Amino acid sequence: MSERFDFTGDELAPAYxxxxxxxxxxxxxxxxxxxxxxxxxxxxxxxxxxxxLDAKGRGRDMPPPVLISVVESLDALATDxxxxxxxxxxxxxxxxxxxxxxxxxxxxxxxGETQGTVALRVPDHENTRELLSRTGPLxxxxxxxxxxxxxxxxxxxxxxxxxxxxVYLDGGEVxxxxxxxxxDITTETPRVVRLGALSLAQLREVVPxxxxxxxxxxAVADDVxxxxxxxxxxxxxxxxxxxxxxxxxxxxxxxxxxxxxxxxPAGTVSDEKPTETAVEASKQDEKPVNPDVRPAD
Numbered sequence: 245m246s247e248r249f250d251f252t253g254d255e256l257a258p259a260y261x262x263x264x265x266x267x268x269x270x271x272x273x274x275x276x277x278x279x280x281x282x283x284x285x286x287x288x289x290x291x292x293x294x295x296x297l298d299a300k301g302r303g304r305d306m307p308p309p310v311l312i313s314v315v316e317s318l319d320a321l322a323t324d325x326x327x328x329x330x331x332x333x334x335x336x337x338x339x340x341x342x343x344x345x346x347x348x349x350x351x352x353x354x355x356g357e358t359q360g361t362v363a364l365r366v367p368d369h370e371n372t373r374e375l376l377s378r379t380g381p382l383x384x385x386x387x388x389x390x391x392x393x394x395x396x397x398x399x400x401x402x403x404x405x406x407x408x409x410x411v412y413l414d415g416g417e418v419x420x421x422x423x424x425x426x427x428d429i430t431t432e433t434p435r436v437v438r439l440g441a442l443s444l445a446q447l448r449e450v451v452p453x454x455x456x457x458x459x460x461x462x463a464v465a466d467d468v469x470x471x472x473x474x475x476x477x478x479x480x481x482x483x484x485x486x487x488x489x490x491x492x493x494x495x496x497x498x499x500x501x502x503x504x505x506x507x508x509p510a511g512t513v514s515d516e517k518p519t520e521t522a523v524e525a526s527k528q529d530e531k532p533v534n535p536d537v538r539p540a541d
Contacts, residue, residue: 276415307356309363313376329429340441
């Protein structure tokens with residue numbers, strides 16, 4: 245049976261305790277982010293990640309992105325990060341930016357068909373980041389059934405997902421609403437996969453060479469397929485607007501280190517695939533409406 249906890253104010257101990265216990269048990273948790281509500285599972289427990297995919301009604305070809313608590317966790321989960329990609333993360337994290345990276349090969353997890361990549365994000369939600377510091381990286385997808393809009397409050401999430409979720413964290417109605425912007429940083433030149441809360445202009449203020457989604461595909465390695473990103477990103481789950489993704493890439497989903505003690509080290513058992521065995525990015529400026537267009541958060 246599901247439990248709901250208040251995730252606002254100062255008395256958060258019961259909510260943290262229940263959520264951590266559920267994650268450790270391999271169960272699912274619904275939590276608020278700065279974009280939309282997300283459905284979370286331990287990224288290092290493959291059965292929990294599969295439970296997340298089953299709850300949403302989606303397949304392994306749309307792996308969830310992974311949420312982390314701090315930018316310093318980037319190097320613990322990803323490798324071969326170009327300077328331009330690192331600069332974007334340092335500038336826009338915490339915030340609505342999901343990046344698709346090469347996953348660390350030593351990580352023992354299974355997020356789905358990530359092609360050796362992982363989609364990562366640090367959400368701009370203080371309480372959720374605190375929870376992440378206690379649980380470690382979480383595979384997070386938007387809290388909705390595939391094909392339906394992402395939940396903007398806990399009651400909508402509960403109506404859609406029901407008893408498939410052990411713990412619902414009620415952080416009130418989220419004010420973001422737009423999914424995260426997804427950028428592929430598996431090559432020297434970052435490339436937009438989906439525009440969302442961050443515009444191309446904002447990205448180019450930091451890294452002028454960022455390529456738009458409709459720029460020539462040669463700019464991106466042909467063999468790299470971004471993982472799905474977030475979790476908690478907004479609009480229709482499976483809608484994959486052509487303009488948001490390069491032709492070779494799989495859709496990313498909407499409504500996830502120099503590993504802080506709370507985050508799991510590289511040898512832990514698998515879960516979702518921030519490809520983590522690599523995740524495919526997930527969490528649109530010409531914004532295709534779709535929380536599950538991989539990255540959710």
